[in-house]
Amino acid sequence: MMIHGFKSSKQDFTFGPWKVTAAKTHIMKSADVEKLAEEMHMPCLPEMMFGDNILRLQHDSGFGIEFNAIDALKCVNKQQGMLKVACAEEWQESRSESEHSKEILKPxxxxxxTDYKGTLIGDTLKFNVVPTTERIDTEKLKAREQIVFFEEVLLFEDELHDHGVSSLSVKIRVMPSSFFLLLRFFLRVDNVLIRMNDTRLYYDTQKNFMLREYTSKESKISSLRNVPPPLFTEPNEIAQFLSPRETIYEKLEFPELLDSAPATMQESSSIQPQES
Structure with missing residues (x-):
């Protein structure tokens, strides 16, 4: 849990042609949150909405990827799927005495x-996203390498009327030879379920692409009877006990940077990306 009484800060860190920008500021004012909720056609937004917080990775030539709360909330299901209705009813039954229980069934x-995986940025150049069989080398990440930059940014958090938590945060660590980023959505509805959507982004400075892995896990509390309850509040600890639901493996290929290359070559390379 982050301490919410922090001072605003904006950090820029440059390594090679890349610049990492991490901006952390105060919770959005209620008037701004209400206006944003209206624009997004949602009855309300998370209690702690850090709309101006951002983590951005940008190449000298303009392309890159950033992580922010507003784009993440655009990926939330506005109509509420069947699973969520069932979950809400289950939640309502377990909290029938709650004054807020009726609110849960809003549409x-x-x-x-959210299944948000980041926002691709760039005016003329952008990452080319393709499926891949390559995987992030977790063993290499375990190697002791100097961390030259580290930052964690909270994007939103909501305590679900004191009956759980829903949060989205992103952290990055930069080493001399690579960087590793983790965007994590964590949901715990007390007595009902735990859900975790993780996006991992890895870049080796010797390569002309990044690897992005998205994994969604979820388990009902009733199926976690053998897990010590204190772990329910520790995302890093509970992750191994949750059931995998979905995995997406992608390669974020750098756009063709050579202006001298014929346009036809650029077009064909974007249709049939070269495997490294």
């Missing part, structure tokens, strides 16, 4: 579950 996903 939106009150858990703010």
């Amino acid at each position: 939106y996903d009150w858990t703010y579950t």
Whole structure:
């Protein structure tokens, strides 16, 4: 849990042709949150909405990827799927005495579950996203290498009327030879379920692409009877006990930077990306 009484900060860190920008500021004012909720056609937004917080990775030539709360909330199911309705009813039954229980059945996903994987940025050049069989080398990440930059940015958090937590945060560590980023959506609805959507982004400075892995896991509390309850509040600890639901493996290929290359070559390379 982050301490919410922090001072605003904006850090820029440059390594090679890349610049990491991490901006952390205060919770959005309620008037701004209400206006944003209206624009997004949602009855309400998370209690702690850090709309101006951002983590951005940008190449000298303009392309890159950033992580922000507003784009993440655009990926929330506005109409609320069947699973969520069932979950809400289960939640309502377990909290029938709660004054807020009726609110849960509003037609939106009150858990703010998002499958957001970042926002690609760039005016003329952007990453080319393709499926891949390559995987992030987790063993290499375990190697002791100097961390030259580290930052964690909270994008939103909601305590679900004191009956759980829904949060989205992103952290990055930069080493001399690579960087590793983790965007994590974590949901715990007390007595009902735990859900975790992780996006991992890895870049080796010797390569002309990044690897992006998205994994969604979820388990009902009733199926976690053998897990010590204190772990329910520790995302890093509970992750291994959750059931995998979805995995997406992608390669974020750098756009063709050579202006001298014929346009036809650039077009064909974007249709049939070269495997490294």
